[in-house]
Amino acid sequence: MLGIFRKKKKETKIVYRYPNEKVVIFIDGGNMFHATNALKLKINYKKLVEILRKDRWLLRAYFYTGIPSGDLPKEVREQLKKQMGFLKELQNIGIKVKTMPLKKTPEGYIEKGIDILIATDMISLAFKNAYDTVVLVSGDSDFVPVVEKIQELGKRVENASFKKTSSYELRRVCDEFILLDNIKHRFTTPLYPETEKETNKDLFAKFINGIKKFLTRSKK
Template identity: 25%
Template sequence: MNDQHLPPHHRETGADTTDLAAVLAGIERTNELLTRVLAEVATTPSTHAVFVDAGYVYAAAGRLVAGTEDRRAFELDAEGIIEAFIDKARTIFPDSRLLRVYWYDGARRRIHTAEQQGIAELPDVKVRLGNLNANNQQKGVDSLIRSDLESLARHRAISDAVLIGGDEDLVSAVEAAQGYGARVHLWGIEAVGGRNQAEPLLWEVDSQRTFDLDFCKPYVTRRAAYEPLSEPAPHRGPVPAREDVRFVGARVAAQWLGARGRDTLADLLPGHPYLPGAVDQELLVEAEGLLGLSLRGHADLRRAVRDGFWDHLRMQF
């Protein structure tokens, strides 16, 4: 007897039974699929990458071991320290595989030096170059770090990122990666007095680690015959206090007011607390000249220079 000859309530019961069976079959297929996905996730190792601001490593390690940030005054065993970073990451993330080490450095016209070519040939290492200006200062490195860190986190290529650097400009890179679920671990090198990593950066990361003199010493060798040519003598003595550096920033602002005019500097006020890149670079270079000290590796002192600059400008307008 087919359904059309059944009473209405019998026909509905048969249809309901068929629909229920279809639903149950669908749920079972979904459960099987979820079980397979979870099994694959459970057997897929997590992945980490190491992002190294080479300028920070050279400056911080050079100052700690050789007493200078001038690269010409010492040799850094880049291969050795990269391998040490990889080994340290392996112990901290024992169940994770290394994607690669990203080594960010500066070069004139982004053309690799012989040393950078050697680093690029190392296994599991990718060299990324920003520009190097006339004052041997890196430009564009922070944006490269942010781009790579954000892209890898967005595509779930990494679960953990080790960031070795100190600039406050890296805060946005950390926030972007964390927004996609990656954990960011900040590694640094022991500072000689004060800090060489920006406090806002320390606040944002998921964990911190600092390498001391004993860790860095095997990888830094001072060149005994080095003599600076037409360069200011390396800074000797204690690092200046933050308030003294802040005063220097105000002094630069006062000099600029006299030389550039009020209208030019008044145009900067709407951008507070940020300065255009070119203006900020000029400010730091002039401050370094007055201090007789490179501010590379001194994120707190760079902020003090900027604070003093803004303090003076805001008092004038």
């Protein structure tokens, strides 16, 4: 009778490795932006790619994002200029950038078609046998059927994302999951370092100085 109350052992996925494993990395820029913006972090994508590729042969890393187009307000044009500078930096470090126009709505600009573009490239390269393992940097559950199709082609799929935008369904279906929150110190810096909260060391120093001033006044 007591056996029914025993906890089931947690299933662990077996990680298989290919000899001379070829890997491709697909980064969902919009998904990463929402996560890092909420966490107030800035990503060093060169370091991130190196972490995710491990000791494997990297075919290429892709970065996907939407960009505004058409007759743009001044503030949007200024933002676009910064974005294009950022995308140029990515290309300079060897990351292939792919973009699509953002869709304008009464509420602002939204991404449309980015997930389809990523999915098409992932499946296309899988059919061409260009890689053994694909690393999908996104938390979007829409990629679940894409992952399953790629696995049917005999490829491994790893998923990397921040907890803030991570999908349980996507994590579950992939062969391996990397929680970026656990390793963020290796590839991120604070987005606004000058406005960071005081560290415990700073607060302790202020506390000690306050006591010293109080004791000085008490002696007078």
